[in-house]
Amino acid sequence: MGKRATGVLEAPSATTAVSLDGVTKVYGRGNEAVHALRGVSVDIRPGSFTAVMGPSGSGKSTFLHCAAGLDRPTGGRVALAGTDIAGLSETKLTELRRTRVGFVFQAFNLVPSLTAEQNVTLPLRLAGQRPDKRWVHEVMSRVGLGDRAKHRPGQLSGGQQQRVAIARALVTRPDVLFADEPTGALDTRTGREVLALLREVVDQYGHTVVMVTHDPVAASYADRVLFLADGTLVDTLEQPTADAVADRMIHMEG
Structure with missing residues (x-):
């Protein structure tokens, strides 16, 4: 969806933004065990937009949760911007998620009583940091909400x-922004606008985005698509088109 811009404002801090090495995730034990991920290995480079796709139950959400430090893998290694998160205490892991990872979900998860600006600065306040007003204004302008700061959700x-x-996900200057079906609650036109914005924060500002989606059109905004099936990484597609993604999905589900 357009060529990569040369003006990257924030230099990446490692050669890989996210690295999974032989990651497994098993829920339950014995006959009840569910293998959500089976030895997944992949590197995601800084300043890239990656989509994760697969049939229902393929392990997409588990992949995102393990990659983002929301869930600990059963086996293997996960590194965020060069930091191996496996050995981190819960306190350190929480701190890493708060400062180096941004999250966008299908549900907006905004606090109704707070203004847009107050919702954006909430992660900083929860971390005991005083928001930099200029940076907050820049981020809100960046997403096209400079004139909506005082509006409530x-x-x-x-x-x-x-x-x-x-x-809100960008205000902490995260190494990676993880998005789980970010357009799922939006109509088609609005969803495209949000996808174009995610594409822009990669191209114009050098952020790294990892997005789980079921929509081939949404995936076409990414640089690369990772395809999961039965907890295994089975295919990748570079510079995807919606038609090419849809074709791969049809063959996977056929």
């Missing part, structure tokens, strides 16, 4: 609320 459209969620 109920005064914003669904697309604007998701933009607030994206700004």
